[in-house]
Every structure is written in C-alpha cells, then in structure tokens.
Amino acid sequence: MDSVHDLGGVEGFGPIPVEADEPVFHGTWEGRVLGLRFLMGFWGRWNIDGNRHSLEQLPPGDYLTMSYYEKWAAGVVNLSVEKGLITRGEVRAGQPDADAERVTPPVDAAGVLAFLPKGRPSSREIDAAPAFNLGDRVRTARNMHSGHTRLPRYLRDRVGEIVLHHGAHVFPDISFTMEGDAPQHLYAVRFDGREIWGDEAEPGHCVTADLWESYLAPAD
C-alpha cells in the first residue's frame, strides 16, 4: 500500500538522530511491549507480514510521530482485536470481559527461549525453475495494490540487474492475508543511483533490494 511507511527517498527529513550510549530499552515498558508483541504471534492468527501490515495501516501522522515501541504496542492491540483475541470493550476497560474464557498461553519462557535460535525461516522448496539468471537486466513493476507489498515505491518501474538468487521464499503480498505462503523465487536486484534518482543522484552509489519474481519482468 502507498502509505508513509514506504520512506525510501522521501526528502525533507533532518539529521539522523544518533543517541550516544543508547540503552537497549528506554524504560522497562519498551521491553514489555517487545515481549508482548512477540508472544502474541504464537497464537498463529497473523504472521510477520500481517504484523508489518498492521503498522502500515496506522494513520500517516501517527506513524511518523510515534516511537518504534509505541507503534508495536498499537499494532499488537489492533491485530488482537481484529483477530478476535481481545475485544474493544476489554481494551477500553483495561481488563477481561466478565464472561471471558481464560485461556492458556501457547508458549512459556522455556519455549520461547528454545524458539529464538530456530526462528521462522521463510525459504521454501518449489518446483518452478527461476525465471532469471545472475546478470539479467529486469524492470520492476509499475502497478501496485493496496495490500501489503515489499516493492518500495522508489524502486517501481526501474531497471536493475540480478546480483543474487536467494532461492524461493514466502511471498508477502499473499502471505499477509494468511491465505498461504505462495512462495516465489527471490532475487537481490541492484539499481544504479542515477536510474533511481536521475541526474541529481550522488555519484558512485547503487541500491540493492530483495525482490520477488512477480515484481520483475525482463528489461530488454
């Protein structure tokens, strides 16, 4: 979707806000939010793509002014209501509904610590052969949809070169709906700075992004 999260190349921002000796968490609440959002994912009602999409759907002004963990807090509440794990009334009251069934958490401390070193690989085996080879020149899609996608706006309708083939991976544009992994071949595609930004591009730079096969067509 064309929202404000898609920030690459947007002009008008100031200096990078570097904080010396930054702590891992600014206040204990940030860590609690990280844990809550992480653990609620174990209910299996959404996946990483749905998680990202929940943040993209925040109003643009909020997206730019809320801190990272404020966005995470909003995202987990919005998803939990949308997927029926909690109700709006419970959020408003700050406690479970009187008739709410008490459930058992899907993962405990030992379980989540055992999960971390494994993670959730997005690679999948597929029968289809890759459509592109290293060195091929490809043009990215121009058309876009209003769901979740990982083709950034600044790389649409641009010509680049395939520099890595990562194998097949879960396709976010479908995965976010929980209707399947729909894996496709995934490539690192390199774009020259002038191809993206035109004559005013800084000299001597390129941008490489990881793009799924259906975002790409032969350039020539």
Place this chain on the structure above:
Amino acid sequence: MTKKPPHDHSHPHTLLPSDPALRAKAIETLLVGKGLVDPAAVDALVDTFSNDIGPRNGAQVVARSWSDPDYRARLLGDATAAIAELGFSGMQGEHMVAVENSERVHNVVVCTLCSCYPWPVLGLPPVWFKSPEYRARVVREPRAVIAEFGLELSDDIEIRVWDSTAEIRYLVVPQRPAGTEALDEVGLADLVTRDSMIGTGLAMQPEAS
C-alpha cells in the same frame, strides 16, 4: 432507532491510555489477565535481548573472518551456516548474507519499509536505524548520511546500499584496520563496532602501544 456510536471505526489502540508506559501496562494486564501471554516469557525475552543478544556477537564473526581465511570464505559463501558455527542463529537472522568492504567498495544496510535488522548478530536496532530520517535518506544520499556519522568516503569508493526488503539480513564485514597483525581474535573483536557492521562506520584503530 439506530444510532451510530462515535469513533466506531477508530483503531482500537486509540482506546488505550496516552502515556506509553501506562499503555504498555494496560496491555500487559489485559493479555496476562486473559491468559493470552505468560509474563515469565516476557521476562525471559527482555533478559535475553538486554544481556545475551547484541553486537558483540557480530564482532566475533567479523574477527574470525579477519583471522581465518577459510572461515572468511565460508562466511561469504553461506553466511547463515558460518554464523551458526559460532552459535548465533534464529529469529531475524534465518537467512544471512555477509557483504565485505574493500578499498573500492563500502556497504551500508537499511530497511526503508520497516526496521529489519539481523538480531542474532547485532541485537535490537538503535533508534536511529529505525528513524524516518535514516530510512528516507540513506538510499538517496548515502555519502551525506555516512558523513553525518563522521565517516567521509572519497568519491572513488563505490557505496552499495542494501535495502532489506525481504527476510534476508545483511551483515557488513568492515575492513581490518592496519597495525593489527599481533592481535588475537578477542583483541580484534574489540575493534569491531556495531556501526561498522551496519556500514555507517569503520572498525576502530588499535590503540598505539
């Protein structure tokens, strides 16, 4: 008679307290109260990300690649497996690629669409990495952005920006500083900063002895 309730379509999060700490507390109280989350599991995650997972992990990987040519070859060939050799793997590092700096090429990593970051080797990202400023600017004016970190790269060095748009996570392998021949891996790892593994810095020079 039907009457449309006010704010019916507002995002549920707007129903929470406005103070972030109170908001987090309210969410935890509700989720734990319903049995949706085990608070001890939150404790475990906070402890792990505060104490066990951070850029010292990545520094060990870089130091090993500087001192062991066979390891370097494995890292550049299959970074996920090479990093797992040192015991680092998993969430947000399931698919790793290592990109090496040279005299002519400097790599820098960003996630313009969200905040993707290689957790097993670098820990959680700093605020600046997640900021709109960095995400918007580094793909368009990488030389100017890197200069803000105090690193002036000459125009004959090509800058390669890697935008983490999929589940592939990139680790920059900075150049080994001159004058470090006598250092062992532990000493070398001390020179490897977080920013040098993102690409907004270089490895530190050893202190003159």
